[in-house]
């Protein structure tokens with residue numbers, strides 16, 4: 001590798017703390033001066049403009065996910081997330097039909113809308129005069145939605161969350177150079193048993209449908225199911241939390257949405273632009289390449305900053321301003337572009353829209369509750385997955 005940090009002084013000055021906190025000013029600086037920069041803190045390159053981000057994400061010949069360093073594949077086995085080319089298509093293709101827009105709308109719209117309403121009603125009738133919309137709505141809705149989508153027998157949302165947490169700890173451990181522990185191995189084994197049982201005994205389930213396609217082995221069906229679970233929980237909780245938080249910190253926009261509900265979908269798109277819930281995606285250079293005049297060596301980690309791309313001023317005017325009316329908000333890259341484009345993006349959008357509508361429907365004059373926050377309101381934080389810690393709100397009694 002041997003990359004000289006003096007060639008990339010801004011990249012060299014950036015720490016993991018910078019990337020995890022209010023990252024946007026650092027990304028703006030990089031984008032303007034070193035759009036492809038070497039960051040010793042990441043041990044890799046960081047790409048921060050929208051056009052270069054798309055170039056990397058689309059070109060699987062030069063930038064691949066298929067690398068032994070990829071920790072998710074070490075714990076779960078190969079899946080659509082860790083393969084490229086023909087092999088990627090083989091893993092992904094059988095899952096495409098159930099996640100297409102019309103299928104998602106038919107199977108999930110009514111159910112998700114009533115689930116979001118039920119969750120907000122529970123908050124309204126709870127013992128407190130305030131509620132945390134992340135813990136009480138965004139988080140549980142994310143788990144409930146993927147639990148229903150997977151249709152695992154004997155697996156309620158709490159059990160799915162337990163598996164998720166145990167496997168996530170294992171993946172973090174592998175990232176830190178450890179071997180996955182007993183808890184992770186147990187969770188993997190239980191989830192695998194549950195996937196097998198569902199395929200055998202629940203003919204109408206999504207998993208049985210995918211298994212019938214015949215192109216995936218039992219182990220591959222499991223790894224892709226786990227990836228769906230992983231892809232859905234933390235990210236969707238973040239997406240809904242960020243959408244609610246952006247709105248609550250821009251109260252005039254809540255008024256606009258209340259008056260014109262058709263705007264909610266664009267407001268959600270704009271929140272994805274401002275704060276994509278998964279902000280960094282990793283690729284590995286398959287050969288020596290040159291990107292925007294910068295020489296990248298074969299094997300180097302090339303990380304794309306979706307948050308950087310989403311505030312690129314050459315595409316988005318006044319990029320740090322949240323504007324629910326922004327006409328090109330849909331050009332955001334929160335779900336990436338190219339072959340790995342998020343499989344669950346329609347389901348994710350649907351649930352965040354349902355959550356925002358439920359809050360607007362049931363919590364009149366909803367606002368952030370400053371009495372519940374000692375240090376003021378902290379917006380999204382996190383190196384890869386970004387969201388606010390809490391979203392305490394109050395509302396006018398009916």
Ligand code: HEM
Pocket residue numbers: 065080081082092145146227228229231232233235236237239272276277278281282334335336339340341342343344345347348
């Ligand atoms: C119902 C919820 C979701 C499901 C089921 C889901 C599922 C998936 C799956 C299976 C993939 C892998 C696709 C592939 O590699 O071919 C993926 C990719 C991705 N998803 Fe989602 N996802 C969901 C929600 C979200 C949300 C809310 C975000 C962020 C706002 C997000 C961001 C991404 C990104 C950035 C990738 C690309 C990863 C990469 O290229 O390395 N997803 N998703």
